[in-house]
Each structure stands twice: as structure tokens, then as C-alpha cells.
Amino acid sequence: MKVQAIESHEQNDVQMEGADGARMRMLIGPNDGAGNFHMRHFEVKPGGYTPHHNHDYEHEILVLEGQGVAKSEQGDRPFSAGDVIFVPANEMHQFQNTGSAPLKFICLIPAPEDCSK
């Protein structure tokens, strides 16, 4: 069993094209022997955003701090801490920090995947 604080995980810039001001921590991933799905932590600066894209796997998200807007195929969806977001496979999506404080959320994806996504 692993028990480890969020902050003790290494944090790196999200390098994907279309992202700005976003950093990621792999909380539970391949190095933990997690073979089915991975838990990542994202921190987005005020005004920052993740890429506007889609892919063939889903996202399961819990918003921990801050607020923002999710650009979805059904329009803009505001969200804030305590909200749960499910993005089905293949749906276009983007997460923008519209607040004045950091936006923090966890986002889980099936494994194996390119962990930078």
C-alpha cells in the first residue's frame, strides 16, 4: 500500500500543444503497478487552460480547488471545487481557469495511455 501526499509527487509542465499554464503530477501511475487506470493531478494558473481536443478514452475528474469553465460539445459548462466531471470518449473538451486562484483537479484515464494527455 502506498500512502503519499499530493504535494510530494513531482510536478511538471504540461507540454502538449494547446495547453498554457498547466502543470501535472502523476499520483498513481505505471510506476505504482496501476495496470487499469491512472490518477493525475492538474494545477492550472489563472487564465490558463488545458488543450481543446478529444481522444478515444474518457476522463473522470474531481475538482479540488478553484473554478473554471469546461468547453464541451454542449457549450460552456462552469464548474467549481466539489464538482465531478465525466467526459465520454471522443468528446471535445477543454478546461479553463476563469478564477483568480489556482485551479486544481484530479483527472483519471484508462491505462496504458500517453501520460502527458
Added chain:
Amino acid sequence: MKVQAIESHEQNDVQMEGADGARMRMLIGPNDGAGNFHMRHFEVKPGGYTPHHNHDYEHEILVLEGQGVAKSEQGDRPFSAGDVIFVPANEMHQFQNTGSAPLKFICLIPAPEDCSK
């Protein structure tokens, strides 16, 4: 895309033998079309606990509020809000609330599974 607050999800008692004072919400599950893994929310009263058991699938956990002890095969592991816990498949585990406030955490499992676990 689904965007929905934790609190707006139905909360039910955990009925499993060996649990006491624990309630669960299915945040992202079969009804959302989540085919790979499910996100559940647990709230455990002070003094309460989840079953001491094991099973052939892993847990990926993020502690949201409160504090407790995880009984693991390596001994008791204290934890608190902001901690990430990975329980590999087949490892014995139990989560006890050792604080004076509710213990709240999310726990993800592969799908399909008996969602009461």
C-alpha cells in the same frame, strides 16, 4: 459531458459486513456509461470504518477531508486530507476514521465490479 456536485449524488449506507458508519455515493459509474473504472465517494463517521478485507482488484484513493488509519499488510498507516492511497489487488485493507470530524475520500475501482465494494 456531465458536471455535477458531489453532494447532489445519492448517498447510501455501506451494507457490507464489517463496515460501520460508512456511506457511499456513486459519482461516476455504470449509469454514466463509464465502462473502464468507477469513482465512488465515501463518508465515514468518527469511529467508523470500512470492511477489513481484500479482493482481486485495486483501489485508487484520494482523501478529501478528515483523518484516519489504513490497516495494511505493512501495518497501520496514518493518513489525512490530501493523501493519495494505492491499494494493490489482493492486499488486505481497512480504513478507519480516527478523527473527530467526518472522513471523506474518493475511491476508484475497475469496472465492472459489485459497486457495493
